[in-house]
Amino acid sequence: MLLGIVGGTGAMGSSLALRLSSHGHRILLGSRNADKAKEVAASLADLKKSGAGAIDGVTNLEAAEGEMVFITAPFEGVQELVKELSVNLSGKVVVSLVNALVKVGSEMQPLTLARGSVAQSIQAILPASLVVSGLHHVAAKDLAKVDSPMDVDVLLCSDYPDGKDAVTGLLGAIPGIRILDGGSLSSSGAIEAMTAVLINLNIKYKTRTALRITGIKER
Amino acid sequence: MLLGIVGGTGAMGSSLALRLSSHGHRILLGSRNADKAKEVAASLADLKKSGAGAIDGVTNLEAAEGEMVFITAPFEGVQELVKELSVNLSGKVVVSLVNALVKVGSEMQPLTLARGSVAQSIQAILPASLVVSGLHHVAAKDLAKVDSPMDVDVLLCSDYPDGKDAVTGLLGAIPGIRILDGGSLSSSGAIEAMTAVLINLNIKYKTRTALRITGIKER
Numbered sequence: 054m055l056l057g058i059v060g061g062t063g064a065m066g067s068s069l070a071l072r073l074s075s076h077g078h079r080i081l082l083g084s085r086n087a088d089k090a091k092e093v094a095a096s097l098a099d100l101k102k103s104g105a106g107a108i109d110g111v112t113n114l115e116a117a118e119g120e121m122v123f124i125t126a127p128f129e130g131v132q133e134l135v136k137e138l139s140v141n142l143s144g145k146v147v148v149s150l151v152n153a154l155v156k157v158g159s160e161m162q163p164l165t166l167a168r169g170s171v172a173q174s175i176q177a178i179l180p181a182s183l184v185v186s187g188l189h190h191v192a193a194k195d196l197a198k199v200d201s202p203m204d205v206d207v208l209l210c211s212d213y214p215d216g217k218d219a220v221t222g223l224l225g226a227i228p229g230i231r232i233l234d235g236g237s238l239s240s241s242g243a244i245e246a247m248t249a250v251l252i253n254l255n256i257k258y259k260t261r262t263a264l265r266i267t268g269i270k271e272r
Numbered sequence: 273m274l275l276g277i278v279g280g281t282g283a284m285g286s287s288l289a290l291r292l293s294s295h296g297h298r299i300l301l302g303s304r305n306a307d308k309a310k311e312v313a314a315s316l317a318d319l320k321k322s323g324a325g326a327i328d329g330v331t332n333l334e335a336a337e338g339e340m341v342f343i344t345a346p347f348e349g350v351q352e353l354v355k356e357l358s359v360n361l362s363g364k365v366v367v368s369l370v371n372a373l374v375k376v377g378s379e380m381q382p383l384t385l386a387r388g389s390v391a392q393s394i395q396a397i398l399p400a401s402l403v404v405s406g407l408h409h410v411a412a413k414d415l416a417k418v419d420s421p422m423d424v425d426v427l428l429c430s431d432y433p434d435g436k437d438a439v440t441g442l443l444g445a446i447p448g449i450r451i452l453d454g455g456s457l458s459s460s461g462a463i464e465a466m467t468a469v470l471i472n473l474n475i476k477y478k479t480r481t482a483l484r485i486t487g488i489k490e491r
Contacts, residue, residue, distance in 0.1 A: 162458045165384060204486065208469065236472045239381045243465030250427065250462050251485070253455045260487045266473060267423065268481040 054223065057081045057119025059138065060126020062093040065150060068197035069123060069188075070108050071097055075199040076226055079106040083116025102199065117141035121148065121219060128153045128164075128171060136178050143181040146216045149241075150188045151175075152248045160253055163246035170242035172210065183216030185209055186241035187224070189248045190264050202229030205263045208244050210235040233266060273442070276300045276338025278357065279345020281312040284369060287416035288342060288407075289327050290316055294418040295445055298325040302335025321418065336360035340367065340438065347372045347383075347390060355397050362400040365435045368460075369407045370394075371467045379472055382465035389461035391429065402435030404428055405460035406443070408467045409483050421448030424482045427463050429454040452485060 056073055058066045061082040070080045074097075082097075084090035090110030097108050116122065117138040122145055126134055131151050135142065149172040153164040168174040172186035187209040195203055207230055211217045221232045235244060247264070254262045275292055277285045280301040289299045293316075301316075303309035309329030316327050335341065336357040341364055345353055350370050354361065368391040372383040387393040391405035406428040414422055426449055430436045440451045454463060466483070473481045 157458070160455055160458065163462055165388070165461075169384070233473060234476055235469060236379055236476070239376070239379065240469050240472060242384075243382055243462065243469050246462030247466055250454060250459050253459065254452060254485060254488065257453055257455070258488045260489070262485050262487040265484040265486050266470070266481050267484050268479045269473065269477045270479070 054078045055081065055120050057083060057116035057122040059083045059113045059116050059122060059124050060131070060134065061116065061123075062089055063125060063127070064193040065196075066123075066125035067093055067097055068193040069125065069150075070094075071100060072196045072199050072227060073223075074106040074108050075102060077104065077106050080108040081111050081116040081119050082108055083111050083113040085113060087112045114138060114141060121146045121223065123148045123150060124175065125150050127151075131171065132174055132178055135175050139179055139181075142179055145182055146185060146219045147175065147179060147182045148185045148187055148220055149175050152189055152245045154249050154252070159256065161249040163249045166242070169239065170245050172241040172245070173238050176212065176238055183211065183213040183219075184238065185211040185213070185216045185220045186235075186238060186244065187220060189245055190251055192261050192263065194261065203227060204229050206231045206233055206266050208233050208235035208240075210238050210241045210244065212238045233269065273297045274300065274339050276302060276335035276341040278302045278332045278335050278341060278343050279350070279353065280335065280342070281308055282344060282346070283412040284415075285342070285344035286312055286316060287412040288344065288369075289313075290319060291415045291418050291446060292442075293325040293327050294321060296323065296325050299327040300330050300335040300338050301327055302330050302332040304332060306331045333357060333360060340365045340442065342367045342369060343394065344369050346370075350390065351393055351397055354394050358398055358400075361398055364401055365404060365438045366394065366398060366401045367404045367406055367439055368394050371408055371464045373468050373471070378475065380468040382468045385461075388458065389464050391460040391464070392457050395431065395457055402430065402432040402438075403457065404430040404432070404435045404439045405454075405457060405463065406439060408463055409470055411480050411482065413480065422446060423448050425450045425452055425485050427452050427454035427459075429457050429460045429463065431457045452488065
């Protein structure tokens with residue numbers, strides 16, 4: 054599959070690119086600055102295994118030409134950014150990994166948004182796209198270790214079941230990721246905000262936490 | 273310890289009363305309607321083991337005379353309720369288990385509150401109390417099985433570390449509950465809202481879910 058990653062040069066975008074390319078997908082790694090994207094893509098090429106798909110550094114507009122597009126840009130400016138890409142993203146599954154968090158003292162706090170969540174804000178800007186919210190609690194470092202299985206539950210929220218199915222098909226192939234149906238996009242605010250709680254636990258307990266939902270039998 | 277449970281005649285209040293009394297604590301089970309409280313307390317008496325503390329059905333005002341007071345009233349009206357009890361609750365640790373959720377179609381959705389969370393709303397009404405937010409993700413049914421260990425992480429949030437310490441001392445004695453420091457009351461909104469996500473998962477997967485935080489070593 055040809056996958057776009059918008060705002061992909063950070064830790065999460067790069068790690069996601071590595072992991073998905075290891076499953077043979079071709080990645081369009083986007084940035085506002087195409088030179089930066091090419092540089093990051095080149096550094097990732099050194100880490101790839103044989104059989105992995107290509108990772109190409111491109112502009113965000115080019116990344117939006119992927120068949121499915123992940124948004125890993127920082128919260129600041131992300132709404133303007135997806136608006137610029139709306140034509141390219143039309144009719145596609147768009148996966149938002151974006152959290153709206155601020156550091157207050159030594160603590161992360163979730164921002165309250167007028168639309169309830171970042172994913173809902175993006176859906177409002179992209180009415181012709183199928184926005185799916187997910188992967189908020191996944192550690193980039195774990196994604197980047199492509200030879201190690203993950204150990205995490207991924208809650209997917211969307212107003213479009215077809216969108217959730219498509220993302221489940223793609224991410225469910227990654228060993229150790231269990232995909233759970235988190236319901237409509239109304240649940241995304243709670244899940245995005247929990248990211249702040251997990252980061253605070255990481256700081257407090259000097260570790261890397263993740264969520265596991267107990268009580269659901271393996272399917 | 274003498275423990276109050278305000279709005280305690282529902283499933284969560286009753287289950288908490290049973291579990292805490294099984295550790296020898298004496299419980300003041302409060303309700304707006306003292307007759308109702310007496311009735312529920314009498315029904316719980318039949319379930320108690322020898323050595324358990326007494327459970328007395330009382331008014332909410334009397335329940336607020338406990339050394340530590342749990343609030344398990346429904347969200348609707350809880351702010352007016354704690355305001356009426358503010359003198360009795362002054363100087364005490366007040367534990368809020370309250371979630372602000374609404375059912376929309378077949379899905380639970382968290383409400384956005386002006387203070388960010390129910391616990392913060394209660395803290396604003398009770399400036400002389402040490403409000404602690406916790407136990408939101410604990411299933412009443414599991415609490416009520418006093419002979420079975422729990423299997424859940426409890427995130428405590430408060431602006432008062434002394435309050436968290438007191439609650440940790442009390443609840444940490446329950447087998448299978450791991451208490452984690454969830455930070456300041458700023459995190460309570462995320463944790464309260466996650467309750468809606470867990471309820472939706474319960475409905476979707478026909479089960480009883482809870483949260484486990486991975487990556488934190490047992491202390």
